[in-house]
Amino acid sequence: MERCSFEQGLVLEMPGTAITKVCFPEPGMISVMARTPVGVQAEVGIIGPEGMTGLPLLHGLDSWPHATIVQIPCRALCIEATAFRAVLAECRPLHERLLRYAQVFSVQLAQGSLCNARFTIEQRLARWLLMCHDRTDREDLPLTHELLSTMLGVRRAGITTALRMLNDSGAVKSRRGGIGIRDRSRMLAIAGDAYGVPEDEYTRVLA
Amino acid sequence: MERCSFEQGLVLEMPGTAITKVCFPEPGMISVMARTPVGVQAEVGIIGPEGMTGLPLLHGLDSWPHATIVQIPCRALCIEATAFRAVLAECRPLHERLLRYAQVFSVQLAQGSLCNARFTIEQRLARWLLMCHDRTDREDLPLTHELLSTMLGVRRAGITTALRMLNDSGAVKSRRGGIGIRDRSRMLAIAGDAYGVPEDEYTRVLA
DNA sequence: ACTTTAATGTACGATAACGTACTTATAGGT
DNA sequence: ACCTATAAGTACGTTATCGTACATTAAAGT
Numbered sequence: 446m447e448r449c450s451f452e453q454g455l456v457l458e459m460p461g462t463a464i465t466k467v468c469f470p471e472p473g474m475i476s477v478m479a480r481t482p483v484g485v486q487a488e489v490g491i492i493g494p495e496g497m498t499g500l501p502l503l504h505g506l507d508s509w510p511h512a513t514i515v516q517i518p519c520r521a522l523c524i525e526a527t528a529f530r531a532v533l534a535e536c537r538p539l540h541e542r543l544l545r546y547a548q549v550f551s552v553q554l555a556q557g558s559l560c561n562a563r564f565t566i567e568q569r570l571a572r573w574l575l576m577c578h579d580r581t582d583r584e585d586l587p588l589t590h591e592l593l594s595t596m597l598g599v600r601r602a603g604i605t606t607a608l609r610m611l612n613d614s615g616a617v618k619s620r621r622g623g624i625g626i627r628d629r630s631r632m633l634a635i636a637g638d639a640y641g642v643p644e645d646e647y648t649r650v651l652a
Numbered sequence: 653m654e655r656c657s658f659e660q661g662l663v664l665e666m667p668g669t670a671i672t673k674v675c676f677p678e679p680g681m682i683s684v685m686a687r688t689p690v691g692v693q694a695e696v697g698i699i700g701p702e703g704m705t706g707l708p709l710l711h712g713l714d715s716w717p718h719a720t721i722v723q724i725p726c727r728a729l730c731i732e733a734t735a736f737r738a739v740l741a742e743c744r745p746l747h748e749r750l751l752r753y754a755q756v757f758s759v760q761l762a763q764g765s766l767c768n769a770r771f772t773i774e775q776r777l778a779r780w781l782l783m784c785h786d787r788t789d790r791e792d793l794p795l796t797h798e799l800l801s802t803m804l805g806v807r808r809a810g811i812t813t814a815l816r817m818l819n820d821s822g823a824v825k826s827r828r829g830g831i832g833i834r835d836r837s838r839m840l841a842i843a844g845d846a847y848g849v850p851e852d853e854y855t856r857v858l859a
Numbered sequence: 860a861c862t863t864t865a866a867t868g869t870a871c872g873a874t875a876a877c878g879t880a881c882t883t884a885t886a887g888g889t
Numbered sequence: 890a891c892c893t894a895t896a897a898g899t900a901c902g903t904t905a906t907c908g909t910a911c912a913t914t915a916a917a918g919t
Contacts, residue, residue, distance in 0.1 A: 477762070479762040479763055479765065479766040479849075480766070481763075481766070481845035481846070481848075481849065482845060482848070482849075483844075483845045485766070485770050485771075485845055486766070487765070487766050487769045487770060489761075489762040489765045489766060490762070500755075500758075501755060503751075504751040504752055504754055504755040505748045505751055505752055506752060506755055506857060509755065509759060509853070510759060510849055510852070510853055511759075511762060541712045544710075544711040544712055544751075545711055545712055545713060547711055547754070547758075548707075548708060548711040548713055548716065550758075551707075551754075551757075551758045551761060552716060552717060552718075554696075554758060554761040554762050554765060555684070555686040555696040555697065555718060555761050556686055556688075557765045558686065558694070558696045558761060558764045558765035558768055559686040559687070559688070559692070559693070559694050559696060559805070561765055561768035561769040562694045562768040562804070562805035562806075563692050563694060563805050564692075565875070565876090566875080566876075589895085589896060589897085590896070590897065590898095591895090591896075591897095597769070598766070598769035598770050599769075599876075599877090600876075600877065600878075600879095601896095601897090602876095602877090602878090602879090602897095602898085602899080602900095603875095603876065603877080604897095605896095605897060605898060605899085606876095606898090606899090608897095609898085619897095620885095621884080621885055621886070621895090621896060621897070622885090622886085622895090622896065622897095637690075638688035638689060638690045638692055639688070641688075641689070642686075642688065642689075642717055645717070646716070646717055650713060772905070772906095773905080773906075796865085796866065796867090797866070797867065797868095798865090798866075798867095806906075806907090807906075807907060807908075807909095808866095808867090809867095809868085809869080809870095809906095809907090809908090809909090810905095810906065810907080812866095812867060812868060812869080813868090813869090813906095815867095816868085826867095827915095828865090828866060828867070828914080828915055828916070829865090829866070829867095829915090829916085860919100861918105861919085862917100862918085862919080863916105863917085863918080863919095864915105864916090864917085864918100865914105865915090865916085865917095866913100866914080866915075866916090867912100867913075867914070867915090868911105868912080868913070868914085869910100869911085869912080869913090870909100870910085870911085870912100871908105871909090871910095872907105872908095872909100873906105873907075873908080873909105874905105874906085874907070874908100875904105875905085875906075875907085876903105876904085876905080876906090877902105877903075877904070877905085878901105878902095878903085878904100879900100879901090879902100879903105880899100880900085880901095881898105881899085881900085882897100882898080882899075882900095883896100883897080883898070883899090884895105884896080884897070884898085885894105885895085885896075885897090886893100886894095886895085886896095887892100887893090887894090887895100888891105888892085888893085888894100889890100889891085889892080889893100
């Protein structure tokens with residue numbers, strides 16, 4: 446496996462395009478975006494050091510209709526798709542462990558769906574920042590409101606407003622182009638039930 | 653495998669509880685519900701004759717944090733979890749095929765998430781009814797507004813209103829406790845981009 | 860036929876989020 | 890030190906959806 450460096454914005458996977466590389470990120474964040482044929486899009490999943498890109502390969506497929514994009518720059522251990530397939534076939538325990546991760550990811554998708562249906566932008570933003578915080582080792586997450594708005598599928602102005610509330614409550618400290626989690630317990634309180642289920646599933650299944 | 657009959661409301665799987673039975677439905681519909689510890693809930697996935705319950709078993713696990721509930725009565729071919737695990741271990745091609753279905757399901761989760769973030773209740777309802785229609789052989793789907801409201805995670809009154817619009821446009825005909833798709837192409841037009849991606853993925857991967 | 864219950868229709872003020880536009884501030888290059 | 894581009898703050902009218910409540914209707918049992 447080769448160690449790579451990924452900049453923000455790098456596209457690792459494209460809808461309907463064969464995946465050539467599987468990556469196991471070090472601290473940082475990669476996001477999975479769903480979109481419709483017409484281009485309506487939103488982030489549906491987050492991948493960090495707890496997981497991997499190239500999930501379709503675990504299911505015996507070489508693509509899916511999502512895009513995978515680096516959100517917070519990170520290094521990663523990468524392996525060619527063909528080599529990865531070979532390893533999977535040889536090492537059953539590895540395949541089994543990674544399949545367990547696939548379930549954790551799918552629980553994350555499901556809970557994200559629930560959040561989009563039932564929670565406010567502020568709660569969803571808190572959830573998102575917490576998940577991001579879990580996966581990086583930075584003080585400051587390099588994120589613009591614009592970026593967050595595409596992730597959550599809401600207006601840019603909506604992010605500004607929600608973020609100001611998080612700021613006022615002392616949960617985060619946001620600078621231009623960056624956000625720092627200040628008080629994690631307060632964030633947890635704000636996110637409430639929106640955060641936690643996939644995390645518990647991860648612990649149950651992989652720890 | 654044993655053929656079973658499932659009534660509406662039957663709970664096949666409960667959050668965090670070991671799954672004892674895997675079911676391959678005949679025409680009808682089973683839904684997967686996500687919920688938070690506090691009880692906020694919504695449907696995140698739909699299972700019909702194209703798929704199966706007991707997805708965690710495919711990933712080497714015996715439970716997940718979702719509930720699986722029969723929505724439209726159906727028959728199904730069922731097999732004990734232990735027997736199913738044995739078959740999976742013996743028959744690699746079967747496991748591989750079912751894993752491909754697991755990916756289709758997970759694409760469905762992702763698109764559902766996107767829909768909840770970006771589409772109106774009317775569109776989401778149209779999508780849901782279409783997906784339901786795909787999986788049953790009935791003229792009339794036995795669904796109350798109350799039920800639909802828990803599925804979509806919206807007000808019961810919101811369903812009534814959205815449904816009246818579908819009615820007025822001639823897309824559906826709704827009776828007390830039942831809804832019939834009248835004009836599928838009109839439904840497709842209303843659902844727009846909300847419907848289709850997981851269906852295409854199914855075709856690509858399993859047909 | 861009458862009663863009961865569940866399902867549906869409808870209303871109304873409140874709130875969350877939208878689309879859009881314009882202003883202000885900050886970082887980075889010259 | 891000054892420009893300039895990008896990021897962020899803010900405003901305003903509009904729309905979707907909410908919470909809640911109440912009235913109406915259809916099926917099901919006696």
